[in-house]
Amino acid sequence: MGEWIRFGLIALCVVTAMTGFTAAVIGANRFGFVMNRMHAAGIGDTLGIFGILLALMLKEGVGMVTAKMAVIIIFLWFTSPASSHFLSQIEYFTNPHLFRYTDRDLTVRSSMPAAGSGEGEANSEIEAVHSGNPGNNAAGYSSAKNKAPELSQTEKNRKEEKA
Amino acid sequence: MSVESAYTLLFEGALLWMGLLLLIMLIRAIIGPRVTDRILAINMIGTMVSSCICILAVVLEESYLIDMALLYSMISFVTVLILASTYIAKTPSRGRFASEVAEEVGQEKKWLKAYQEESGKEMP
Amino acid sequence: MTLNEFRHKCAAWMQGDVDVMEHILDGSEQPDLSREERKELEKEQRERRSLSQYSRPLVRAQQKGFYFLYTITAITCCVALIGVLLFTVANLPRYGEENPRTVEVVERYVEKGLEETGAVNIVSGMILDYRAFDTLGESHVLFTALICVMILLGKDRKNMRREYEDFYMVSQDTYFEISKDPIIRCVGMVILSGIFLFGIYILLNGQISPGGGFSGGAVMGAALILFASAFGFEKVDRFFTGKLLKIISFVSLAFYSFAKGYVFFTGANGLENHIPKGIPGAILSGGLILPLDIAVGMVVACTMYGFYSLFRRGSIGKGVIR
Numbered sequence: 001m002g003e004w005i006r007f008g009l010i011a012l013c014v015v016t017a018m019t020g021f022t023a024a025v026i027g028a029n030r031f032g033f034v035m036n037r038m039h040a041a042g043i044g045d046t047l048g049i050f051g052i053l054l055a056l057m058l059k060e061g062v063g064m065v066t067a068k069m070a071v072i073i074i075f076l077w078f079t080s081p082a083s084s085h086f087l088s089q090i091e092y093f094t095n096p097h098l099f100r101y102t103d104r105d106l107t108v109r110s111s112m113p114a115a116g117s118g119e120g121e122a123n124s125e126i127e128a129v130h131s132g133n134p135g136n137n138a139a140g141y142s143s144a145k146n147k148a149p150e151l152s153q154t155e156k157n158r159k160e161e162k163a
Numbered sequence: 164m165s166v167e168s169a170y171t172l173l174f175e176g177a178l179l180w181m182g183l184l185l186l187i188m189l190i191r192a193i194i195g196p197r198v199t200d201r202i203l204a205i206n207m208i209g210t211m212v213s214s215c216i217c218i219l220a221v222v223l224e225e226s227y228l229i230d231m232a233l234l235y236s237m238i239s240f241v242t243v244l245i246l247a248s249t250y251i252a253k254t255p256s257r258g259r260f261a262s263e264v265a266e267e268v269g270q271e272k273k274w275l276k277a278y279q280e281e282s283g284k285e286m287p
Numbered sequence: 288m289t290l291n292e293f294r295h296k297c298a299a300w301m302q303g304d305v306d307v308m309e310h311i312l313d314g315s316e317q318p319d320l321s322r323e324e325r326k327e328l329e330k331e332q333r334e335r336r337s338l339s340q341y342s343r344p345l346v347r348a349q350q351k352g353f354y355f356l357y358t359i360t361a362i363t364c365c366v367a368l369i370g371v372l373l374f375t376v377a378n379l380p381r382y383g384e385e386n387p388r389t390v391e392v393v394e395r396y397v398e399k400g401l402e403e404t405g406a407v408n409i410v411s412g413m414i415l416d417y418r419a420f421d422t423l424g425e426s427h428v429l430f431t432a433l434i435c436v437m438i439l440l441g442k443d444r445k446n447m448r449r450e451y452e453d454f455y456m457v458s459q460d461t462y463f464e465i466s467k468d469p470i471i472r473c474v475g476m477v478i479l480s481g482i483f484l485f486g487i488y489i490l491l492n493g494q495i496s497p498g499g500g501f502s503g504g505a506v507m508g509a510a511l512i513l514f515a516s517a518f519g520f521e522k523v524d525r526f527f528t529g530k531l532l533k534i535i536s537f538v539s540l541a542f543y544s545f546a547k548g549y550v551f552f553t554g555a556n557g558l559e560n561h562i563p564k565g566i567p568g569a570i571l572s573g574g575l576i577l578p579l580d581i582a583v584g585m586v587v588a589c590t591m592y593g594f595y596s597l598f599r600r601g602s603i604g605k606g607v608i609r
Binding site: 064 | 181202217
Binding site: 227230231233234237238241244245248249 | 471482485489496497498502506509512513516595598599
């Protein structure tokens with residue numbers, strides 16, 4: 001009977017892990033943008049591998065193999081968020097159309113120091129000081145502000161096309 | 164039905180299901196519109212393959228396969244890291260927020276075009 | 288004028304301060320060159336002119352049908368090679384048929400491998416004992432590839448020019464370095480020592496478990512690359528310079544060549560009288576296999592890090608390759 005209880009626990013772990021992997025794969029194929037897909041893949045990287053390796057550890061019992069599996073879990077839990085971070089950095093630094101997918105204000109604010117949460121003029125000043133190049137950045141920021149209505153119009157158009 | 168056959172059924176079912184998931188993930192790796200999609204898919208495939216190797220190590224009772232699983236996950240992490248550093252460093256935006264730079268370059272082009280139309284001279 | 292300066296000027300022009308097209312459109316585009324720079328420019332132009340003179344015989348040769356002959360020769364060579372290869376393939380034994388030679392070799396390896404080489408892992412015994420000559424060639428191929436990349440991508444005095452310096456700064460991550468990121472530093476601090484130890488473990492267990500020189504060296508090289516990415520190349524230069532890389536590669540390859548050369552010279556019987564086989568399964572077993580594994584691993588690790596460093600910044604270690 002004890003054997004069967006252990007089998008039930010292991011089966012529960014495996015089913016959980018499979019659910020996690022399935023959710024990750026579905027999310028990675030269905031979501032529309034890389035950042036969202038990254039979120040889905042993170043679930044597979046953490047929950048999936050944890051469930052599988054927990055099941056295998058329960059199956060094996062105490063020993064060298066279990067210790068190595070624990071090392072794998074720790075390693076993946078360290079590295080998976082880090083690799084997600086680097087992926088998002090690639091996207092952030094190389095995608096010129098990032099603002100189409102995200103909130104424009106959010107992205108502008110995240111490229112500035114944390115104190116920049118005031119009004120528009122204060123923001124532009126902080127940004128100018130931060131990058132040490134006043135004329136250029138002020139111009140860039142103001143142009144972004146002027147551009148904002150156009151962008152929202154294009155987004156509306158796209159939504160209409162989709163509908 | 165004994166416990167052993169139940170374990171075999173469970174683990175083989177898990178392996179088969181994961182093989183299916185790997186194939187579906189490969190679709191994303193092929194059609195992914197951007198580089199990051201592909202890297203993400205490859206990273207995900209690496210994770211799933213290393214868990215497959217762990218299952219195989221227990222099912223076949225070959226403990227050395229665990230080392231291979233650890234190595235596989237390690238290599239996939241190093242891959243993502245190196246691709247990130249190299250790819251960011253080689254982009255023309257030079258480590259700045261890419262859409263800002265694109266905006267500026269687009270502005271320059273617009274100004275240059277306007278200047279050309281006004282003055283009638285050739286572009287540099 | 289670089290792109291960055293141009294961008295700044297554009298921004299300033301929009302504010303109404305500067306005319307961007309001042310020097311560009313009226314043809315006076317080098318306003319403040321010093322005398323030496325102008326001399327250099329003239330020298331370059333002269334060299335370019337003389338180069339075009341040297342290339343005139345080649346043009347004449349082209350007109351006389353050199354390229355026609357070249358094409359005919361290339362096609363003939365290709366067809367001859369294809370014919371030879373197809374003939375060889377046609378004479379191979381069919382798939383599924385029993386081929387006495389290969390079966391003999393496989394049986395010999397499986398039955399007497401442990402006894403003759405002393406390695407539990409039969410693959411390691413095969414590639415480092417029976418077929419050590421093959422592995423010697425492979426490690427030399429890696430070394431040769433490193434040398435070629437060094438020749439092509441290495442920065443030295445001749446292929447660095449002042450006007451390309453900006454380009455080099457871009458390609459050297461001066462504008463963005465991932466090692467400035469705190470997250471990668473923390474992750475590196477935690478996992479780097481583990482990866483190094485794991486590589487050494489794989490390297491030393493080559494004759495017992497799967498792994499050995501190539502995979503262990505690859506893990507160690509990956510750890511070095513991770514170190515360089517996490518903490519910057521300067522930190523790696525403290526303990527792993529270009530000179531050390533050359534010394535390690537040379538010593539490993541020379542050791543491998545001399546040891547295996549001696550073995551082949553004495554009739555490929557191994558060094559059984561000088562190095563004991565040891566107990567199968569222990570770390571110090573397998574005779575020459577462990578030192579050869581270490582040599583191969585060192586070469587592989589050096590090659591991997593050398594590739595990365597050369598592709599990223601054009602040199603291994605500090606400064607410019609002389």
